[in-house]
Amino acid sequence: MKKSINRILGFVATSALLFAASCDKTYVDEEVVSAPRIDSFSPASAPVGEEIVITGAFLNTVTRATIDGVEVPIVERVSDTRLSILAAAEARSGRIALENPTGTGVSGSDFVYSYAAPEITASILQPSVDMGDQMLIAGRYMGAVEAVIFTAEGMTAGNEAAIVSRNSEELVVKCPYVENNRARITLRYFNGSESVETPMEEAPAIEVKRYKPSFDAVTFERTAVGRSVTVTGSYLDKVDKILVGEFEAQLFKEHAKLTFTVPAGDFADGETETSLVASYFDGHESYTLAEKFLVYVPFVKYWENMRVWGHGKAAEQLACFFSPETGRVYANMDWRTSLDPVAYQYQGNTCKEAQIPAVSAEEYGSVPPYFYFYCNNSCVVSINSPASSAGLLKNFWVANASGDANRLPGANGNCWGTAVMGFRALKENNAAEKELIDKVRAGQIENIDESLFPIDAEAKTVAGIGVGSASAQLKDSEWADGLFGDKKSDVLNVKPDAVVLVLYYDHNGPAKDAENKLNYASNVKRIGLLHITEVNFRIDQANSSKPATLSDYTFNIYWQKYDYDYSKVK
8 A cells, every 4th residue: 555655645646746847947046057048029129127027948047238338237037048138328329248157148230229318207307305315307218317416506517416216208317416405407328429418507496405514612622532523413313424623523413413433544643633523414514613623632641331241151141251441341252363363273282380371472462362250159340361270261161062163262170360450459447449449440541651650670569559469360358348248148339449450460460479470570571450340140030059151240441552661650
């Protein structure tokens, strides 16, 4: 019985294939076995914009069509034996050629263009248009139009409008810049021998509404790069650009309000006096908002409201690393490629030991300084140097999935990070440290340099602050003492308001002192001030003994802009 059923099924399948092969092959994607063949096309002659229907064979595989060697659009692949193309304005009379991956088929005769002058139907032309808006132009032979030109009354030269769409009867264009509020519309086309324009004296005229931006009076204060400035007025949505000197600013605009961000440009550190200009009408007109706009480039980098996560596996929380050099929070999946490819390459051989790199100076310098937060099995949260431990990074994940391949280093093994960082929590019970803490909290740090932060390696001080107790793993007892309680439940919206001195070292790492301990005041390359503002401490509710791997940390940080120059230390 099974054999009989199989024979029946086989017969049905074979019959179906034979039937399909006997039909017009409109819907079946088949192997390309031959170049296209053109048997005929119609019409033999037509104006620009007309559709040409081609009959032949192997047409459903055509990838490119040309007339006299100029590519024209394929309108529709109707079937294997029928295809239509468009008589595009760019082409000239000549043979039609169709291409597929196998070869090219060419018509036996020329397609001949007939050239008719396009005509605008003035009776249905809209009487006015807002400059910059789109408008419809209807008429005859619109497919032949090469350009639509708006010429202001009283002017001898006009401006081309961008053609948004077209067919043989209609054009949609964007009204270009017009010098006054009245313009005539002419059409450029090819007459068989050259490109010409329709007569100006016969051209229809329309009103062009020029909604020119106007600005309310304002006095601009000194503004740092990266900060936003808001101006008010009317028709501010018509503004194309805000130029700070020669540098274009990012814009957010509404009808009555415009906000721009002062671009970084290449302004020197400190104050630079430059112009502030609004450009509109596609750059044809402008307005000077201020001849003397004061741009301030801070001597220090500042990153505000940065947020990183612990080392949990939840997909939205796989962004655990921050670089004060780039100002970026790095997703875990970017660690191998964008952040620390050196550590990914060398794994356990990246460092000789904790905080002592084993890679070359060039390799070390290719990795930006970065740090991360980590919570151990005792629910102790620490701020960590990438080079502090060979056993922490493997606990970070690149995907919400198990398996060693999804661990940050791609294995459940030792892996040092490249950058060497050190941390020292500032204490409020020390007057000098309290003064620095208050400046950080108030946002009053304008520079971190050799004169303000002198380093004494022998005394183990930075700006007079002892760093003999600095650490590569700064525990929460140093920067959030008692704030997390017994850590047996979620502790949300904790405001540590803690300030930490951050030290980044050169490729040697911190030197060792006479007692063979790391001297965190040696080989410092950059200095930062970390202000931890909020922590959301989340315990795994399924197992309260697990650390707060899903916690998040929000902070601000000041960061030295240039490498430390020891020759400038007095």
